[in-house]
Amino acid sequence: MFPLANFSIEAAANFRSLNVSSRFVRECRQRFSTSRSLNADSYDVVVVGGGAGGASLSSVFAKKSKSVAVIEPNAEHYYQPLWTLVGAGIVNYNKSVRPMAAVLPKRATWVKDKVVEFNPKNNTVTTEGGKQIKYEYLIVAVGIQxxxxxxxxxxxxxxxxxxxxxxxxxxxxxxxxxxxxxxxxxxxxxxxxxxxxxxxxxxxxxxxxxxxxxxxxxxxxxxxxxxxxxxxxxxxxxxxxxxxxxxxxxxxxxxxxxxxxxxxxxxxxxxxxxxxxxxxxxxxxxxxxxxxxxxxxMSAPDCVRHNKDLVDAAGWLDVDKDTLQHKKFANIFGIGDCTNLPTSKTGSAVACQIGILQKNLMQVMAGVKPTSVYNGYTSCPILTGHNKCVFAEFDYDKQPAETFPFNQAKERRTMYIMKKNVIPKIHFHLMLNGYWQGPAIFRKIFRLGMA
Structure with missing residues (x-):
């Protein structure tokens, strides 16, 4: 995840960024209507989880419809990658926390409860408080246990x-x-x-x-x-x-x-x-x-792991590694740590998955087969000392996918600053608002459009 001064990402968040026809946009909006919002327990899109993936995607889809619900029991949102620096006594814990109400979109309904059961055959989830919530499309972003x-x-x-x-x-x-x-x-x-x-x-x-x-x-x-x-x-x-x-x-x-x-x-x-x-x-x-x-x-949370319809043999949400669509239920998508995607479970991986999931879910809503492909990109800034960092970036094939035009396997102070100061700001100010989908555009810029 990397910033670019004065870079407007709003355009990247709207429908035109999907490179689809105006007819396709109209079809999406018709499918993604607010008709079901009259029933408080029924929504077009239900997002389970208010972490990095859930909060970001709820922001994306809340801009298109009011019929979006986010189910999240916690009153606070945590940027956990900072906890390495918190534990080392370098960063104050408070810098890693925001009120959940401040990061979830105002146009979405926040259900402050915990999902304890998924019923994908009936398109419903049940919360710890006994509430049954119906969805047309479901995004599972429950993180890791x-x-x-x-x-x-x-x-x-x-x-x-x-x-x-x-x-x-x-x-x-x-x-x-x-x-x-x-x-x-x-x-x-x-x-x-x-x-x-x-x-x-x-x-x-x-x-x-x-x-x-x-x-x-x-x-x-x-x-x-x-x-x-x-x-x-x-x-x-x-x-x-x-x-x-x-x-x-x-x-x-x-x-x-x-x-x-x-x-x-x-x-x-x-x-x-x-x-x-x-x-x-x-x-x-x-x-x-x-x-x-x-x-x-660690494992997928119990609410996912114990549902044999949703998981693979190891207990992780069973999604297609390219499209992020569930292998059995076409109206369910998964993102982040709870999935069985064969890549490292990081916030940067989630950032790239956001764009892929957004495009593919919109295509499914319009009755089109999802076509966007996730290549497994993830990054792991490895702090190797005070003011030192090896910035690892790689894909499904465990091949380096570095953004900057220099060797990122070398310890660098600039990468330490990126990890400590820059990336948290991207998370809170861009990603959670649906405006950050990874550094691919900067990788192309630095390489003059070459792979």
Whole structure:
């Protein structure tokens, strides 16, 4: 996600940007009418989730009809990518939060409730409060679920010293506290075996902690360990190579194919299963910690995961990876972390998916087969220290898809500023208003229109 001064994106948000005929526009508007808005529990479009994808798409479609509902129980909207910097004590938590009422469009109906059941065969969803809401088209944007309780000893271990997690508003402050109180010893950072959002974040906090403890004189008395379930430092070789070199240079100990299954806070010990162990049950290793940053196992939220009509074998919303349309129900689309799209789950991925989903849903509304194709673009700005960042961008094929005309695998201060200062502004001021669909246009500009 990148800005361009004085760049008007309103034109990109209207129908003309879809390159369709005026007849097509009229058909869309006829299909996307407000007739059903007379029934408070029936809408043309229902968006489930008020996160990045849900809020942005509700803004897009609310401009075309009043018959849009957003179902979201939380009173606040969080920009979670900032929590790495919050946990490291660099950014104030309040900068990552906005009132939900301020980010959702005024022309949409906000149903402040939680969806507990989907009934796609009847085109309805049921909320925790017992309300049944009918839709003609459904956008599922429920995000991802943190399952701390799948690690034995959690979440109780967060009540003990030295333990934190940047993946929850409840525990990100504990990361900051533990970071500052650490006086040396074993510092452990984890990455679980399940899909997670922003796969680079578990190692970002390690690099920032290393920099902080170096500045405070604690680093020389410390051993930093990264226990990752993966086989490499990153999915894309170009970035994996530079991150591996950084770990070597800074004496950061990496343990591959390790998955934390238990913590013993009384003795300050973490237990890891060895994923490539041939034994059944798998062999484990136990290590002492003085500082522990935990990344929980994750899944699609239970309301999606438990609906066999909606999910794949692994429990993720089963959508076409090109069009984002559900494979079984043509009037359902999915976006973001809850889906089984084979790309890294990041906010930048959501930004690109917004444009694809918008165009394809409008085509479906007009009775046309969706034609826009998502290439899996995602980005992961990997903070490697104070004022340092490796800005990874790649696609479905794990090939770099870099925006700027220079090597983004190199640590750069400019990319750190982009991550810390620029991208959050794009999120709150452009993306949530439906005016940002990723940096593809800038990639073309920087490359003079060439691929």
């Amino acid at each position: 943190m399952n701390y309780n799948q690690i034995k000893g959690f979440p109780e271990a967060f009540e003990t010293p030295g333990v934190g997690s940047n993946y929850s508003k409840l525990y990100v402050g504990k990361t900051t506290e533990a970071l500052r109180r650490f006086k040396g010893g074993n510092a452990i950072f984890t990455l679980p075996s399940t899909p997670i959002n922003c796969r680079g974040a578990p190692q970002k906090i390690m690099y920032l902690a290393d920099a902080y403890w170096t500045n405070t004189g604690v680093r020389s008395k410390s051993q930093l360990h990264f226990y990752t379930s993966q086989e490499t430092m990153f999915d894309v070789k170009k970035y994996a190579d530079v991150l591996t070199e950084i770990c070597t240079q800074r004496n950061l100990n990496v343990h591959f194919k390790r998955n934390m299954i238990e913590v013993k806070p009384d003795t300050q010990e973490a237990v890891f299963e060895i994923l490539d162990s041939p034994e059944t049950p798998k062999e484990t290793v136990t290590t002492h910690y003085d500082f522990l940053h935990v990344v929980p196992p």
